Amino acid sequence: MEELLEGLNEAQQQAVVSTEGYIRVIAGAGSGKTRALTHRYAFIVNELGIDPGNVLSVTFTNKASHEMRRRVKKLIGGEQDTGFITTYHGFCVRVLREDIHRLFYPKNFIILDVEDQKILLREIFEDMELKMNDKTFKRILDKIGKLKGNTHYVQQMILRGEMPIPDDAGDLDGQIIQRYLKKQKRVYGLDFDDLLNFVFVLFEQYKEVLEKWQDRLFYIQVDEFQDSSLKQFELVKKLSRKHGNLFVVGDPDQTIYEWRGADPKYMVDFDQFFEGTETIFLNQNYRSTPQILSLSNALIKNNYFRVDKDMVTENPGGVKVVHYHGKSEIEEAQWIVKRMQQLVENGAEYRDIAVLYRANYLSRFIEQELISANIEYTIFGGFKFFDRMEIKDALAHLRMIAMEDDLSFSRIINVPRRQIGKKRMQFLRKMAEQDGLSLYETLKKYIDHDRLRRTGARSFINAIETLKEQKDALMVSELLQEAMQRTGYEAYRREDGDQERLDNLTELLHSIVQYEQTLGEEMELEEYLQMISLYTDDDRDDQLNAVKLMTIHTAKGLEYPYVFIVGMTEGVMPNVRALRERKERALEEERRLAYVALTRAEKELYVTESEGFQNGGQRKYPSRFIFEVEEESFERIGEIDQSLIEEAKEYIRASHHQSKSLQTSGYNIGDRVSHPVFGVGTIEDIDEKKNTYRVFFDKMKTPRPISRNFKKLEKVEE
Numbered sequence: 001m002e003e004l005l006e007g008l009n010e011a012q013q014q015a016v017v018s019t020e021g022y023i024r025v026i027a028g029a030g031s032g033k034t035r036a037l038t039h040r041y042a043f044i045v046n047e048l049g050i051d052p053g054n055v056l057s058v059t060f061t062n063k064a065s066h067e068m069r070r071r072v073k074k075l076i077g078g079e080q081d082t083g084f085i086t087t088y089h090g091f092c093v094r095v096l097r098e099d100i101h102r103l104f105y106p107k108n109f110i111i112l113d114v115e116d117q118k119i120l121l122r123e124i125f126e127d128m129e130l131k132m133n134d135k136t137f138k139r140i141l142d143k144i145g146k147l148k149g150n151t152h153y154v155q156q157m158i159l160r161g162e163m164p165i166p167d168d169a170g171d172l173d174g175q176i177i178q179r180y181l182k183k184q185k186r187v188y189g190l191d192f193d194d195l196l197n198f199v200f201v202l203f204e205q206y207k208e209v210l211e212k213w214q215d216r217l218f219y220i221q222v223d224e225f226q227d228s229s230l231k232q233f234e235l236v237k238k239l240s241r242k243h244g245n246l247f248v249v250g251d252p253d254q255t256i257y258e259w260r261g262a263d264p265k266y267m268v269d270f271d272q273f274f275e276g277t278e279t280i281f282l283n284q285n286y287r288s289t290p291q292i293l294s295l296s297n298a299l300i301k302n303n304y305f306r307v308d309k310d311m312v313t314e315n316p317g318g319v320k321v322v323h324y325h326g327k328s329e330i331e332e333a334q335w336i337v338k339r340m341q342q343l344v345e346n347g348a349e350y351r352d353i354a355v356l357y358r359a360n361y362l363s364r365f366i367e368q369e370l371i372s373a374n375i376e377y378t379i380f381g382g383f384k385f386f387d388r389m390e391i392k393d394a395l396a397h398l399r400m401i402a403m404e405d406d407l408s409f410s411r412i413i414n415v416p417r418r419q420i421g422k423k424r425m426q427f428l429r430k431m432a433e434q435d436g437l438s439l440y441e442t443l444k445k446y447i448d449h450d451r452l453r454r455t456g457a458r459s460f461i462n463a464i465e466t467l468k469e470q471k472d473a474l475m476v477s478e479l480l481q482e483a484m485q486r487t488g489y490e491a492y493r494r495e496d497g498d499q500e501r502l503d504n505l506t507e508l509l510h511s512i513v514q515y516e517q518t519l520g521e522e523m524e525l526e527e528y529l530q531m532i533s534l535y536t537d538d539d540r541d542d543q544l545n546a547v548k549l550m551t552i553h554t555a556k557g558l559e560y561p562y563v564f565i566v567g568m569t570e571g572v573m574p575n576v577r578a579l580r581e582r583k584e585r586a587l588e589e590e591r592r593l594a595y596v597a598l599t600r601a602e603k604e605l606y607v608t609e610s611e612g613f614q615n616g617g618q619r620k621y622p623s624r625f626i627f628e629v630e631e632e633s634f635e636r637i638g639e640i641d642q643s644l645i646e647e648a649k650e651y652i653r654a655s656h657h658q659s660k661s662l663q664t665s666g667y668n669i670g671d672r673v674s675h676p677v678f679g680v681g682t683i684e685d686i687d688e689k690k691n692t693y694r695v696f697f698d699k700m701k702t703p704r705p706i707s708r709n710f711k712k713l714e715k716v717e718e
Ligand SMILES: Nc1ncnc2c1ncn2[C@@H]1O[C@H](COP(=O)(O)OP(=O)(O)OP(=O)(O)O)[C@@H](O)[C@H]1O
Pocket: 007, 008, 009, 012, 027, 028, 029, 030, 031, 032, 033, 034, 035, 036, 251, 286, 287, 556, 557, 558, 559, 599
């Protein structure tokens, strides 16, 4: 017990021992919430004697859950199953694995990522003989995303047997979408939206399944709760209903996913959802110097929609935060790299330095300078390890062994070459459709057919069949090695001679071994595959002594001794497109994003920008966020003309007026509103382009578009 409370302040200790009831921890940046959460988890297991299988701990990313598992293991010992330290999606996979058969899906359903979705779409476009391009794909995927905003469509997918396409599928897009769902069903594939939706449907239709999980999960804790969406909130609300132990931690000032459906209101109004909520504040910052912290506090104070909470720190004083202004982008990059070299000369390591930016493209000018200075760097998040060709190939082999699904089959059947090109694939697809079999089954059935006899099909089948027999006896990591050898994939990659691809394969193997070790229980192949499909981030260890480059979104939750926030230009940050689309709300979210960036720094913080022109030809000005804090908070480096400052301020004032005059009421879909003439109704949709709400008024037959600027539309609380 002592051990668990050691090194924690009073408020953290209170959080650790508060295990019963509904508890909300509002924790500022760098206040040690991860530490508190980890210790609380260990407290429940070690001091209350609760099995980890009865504790759900939800994190925002896979990376975070990995890290938490690692830390928890240190406190509770290595042998315990920590599979319930996971993301929302990871949890849904666990639920579905147990009971998805009730919805006529097999337990080894596959998880589709964006690339898989595109493959399915491409096939549909080919079948329908339609022209395809990235734009149409994106449009359709967006529409599919919208359709999956609620769970209605699930009913159609879970009918027993093949999914029927209704006659009134609608316009062309509608037909494509129906075919898409059908194909999805055929491969038993679920995308990220489906995971949550299927769980909801399962819980609704089978109360005993919901009850089972409610029974099982005595304690639920959620990290980064400020970025939970309505569905995610509903999920933990449902799950915690029986035992009533829900513990959430978050910082409303760090909500940066509103554009994707996150809503800080579940955090802010938590006490209204759950009577008797206890609130704990963590406001001591352990991360940053007083200079960094007071600048961050000063910036976020400009937000209107927030609960005021100043962070304090007892850390010793450091140096002032630097604002660097360059005459050009090149100058900006050169100055940054030079400063990095100075830091290193004075004892810092390159791995202690991070460069943060608002958008991916901004890494380029820094990269160029780092390359010419011969400084090693890595890009976090931007480049996705699990999206690389060889990694996808390798995983497709495993998926093939476990599920024999068509997607994996198509991916690897001809890699290495087995003389099964387009024509033979078409033949296989046709026969598969006709016989109602999977592609692999079809291949086996027609292996002696003239068209397949002289191909490498037989050796492929032999390899897969042997691997299937070995599946249960081998660990996943061993099975992967076997698969790479038996199918000839590894030899093929060796011949290809691309060392980086080989290194990546080794790295994959390494990550599986690690996964096997941290999970602490035997892992089934199917389970591994489902978990790994959820990985969208580069999740590898940080062993290189390299500077780290990443977007601010990726930097969430991380900390570095020296931080450079680059490209702090008006229009980039705040982002002009976001402002155009979502006005004042977006401005506040952009400011929170800046706040997240500033609060990543421990010792020294640099905010940089430069003159020149933006893509659209617009002149570059320093970001308004730089002017929003007191002049004395910064040490200014680089000459900046007074006239440029005046011009910038004028520009910001003008755009501010514009956004103010367009300021909208900011209601959300699902809100109930009242109108002086039409009465009360529900907002069904928002048309960003036309700047209108589509409101379905209770007493009318069809919805009405109402301007978002219409002042007399008022929200009603029911
Ligand atoms: N009681 C404590 N005493 C000393 N150091 C602490 C204490 N609690 C946390 N820390 C340290 O403070 C830093 C910030 O902690 P942590 O990463 O848990 O913060 P956080 O609240 O999750 O931050 P953010 O929301 O900004 O990502 C870490 O380096 C952590 O080790």
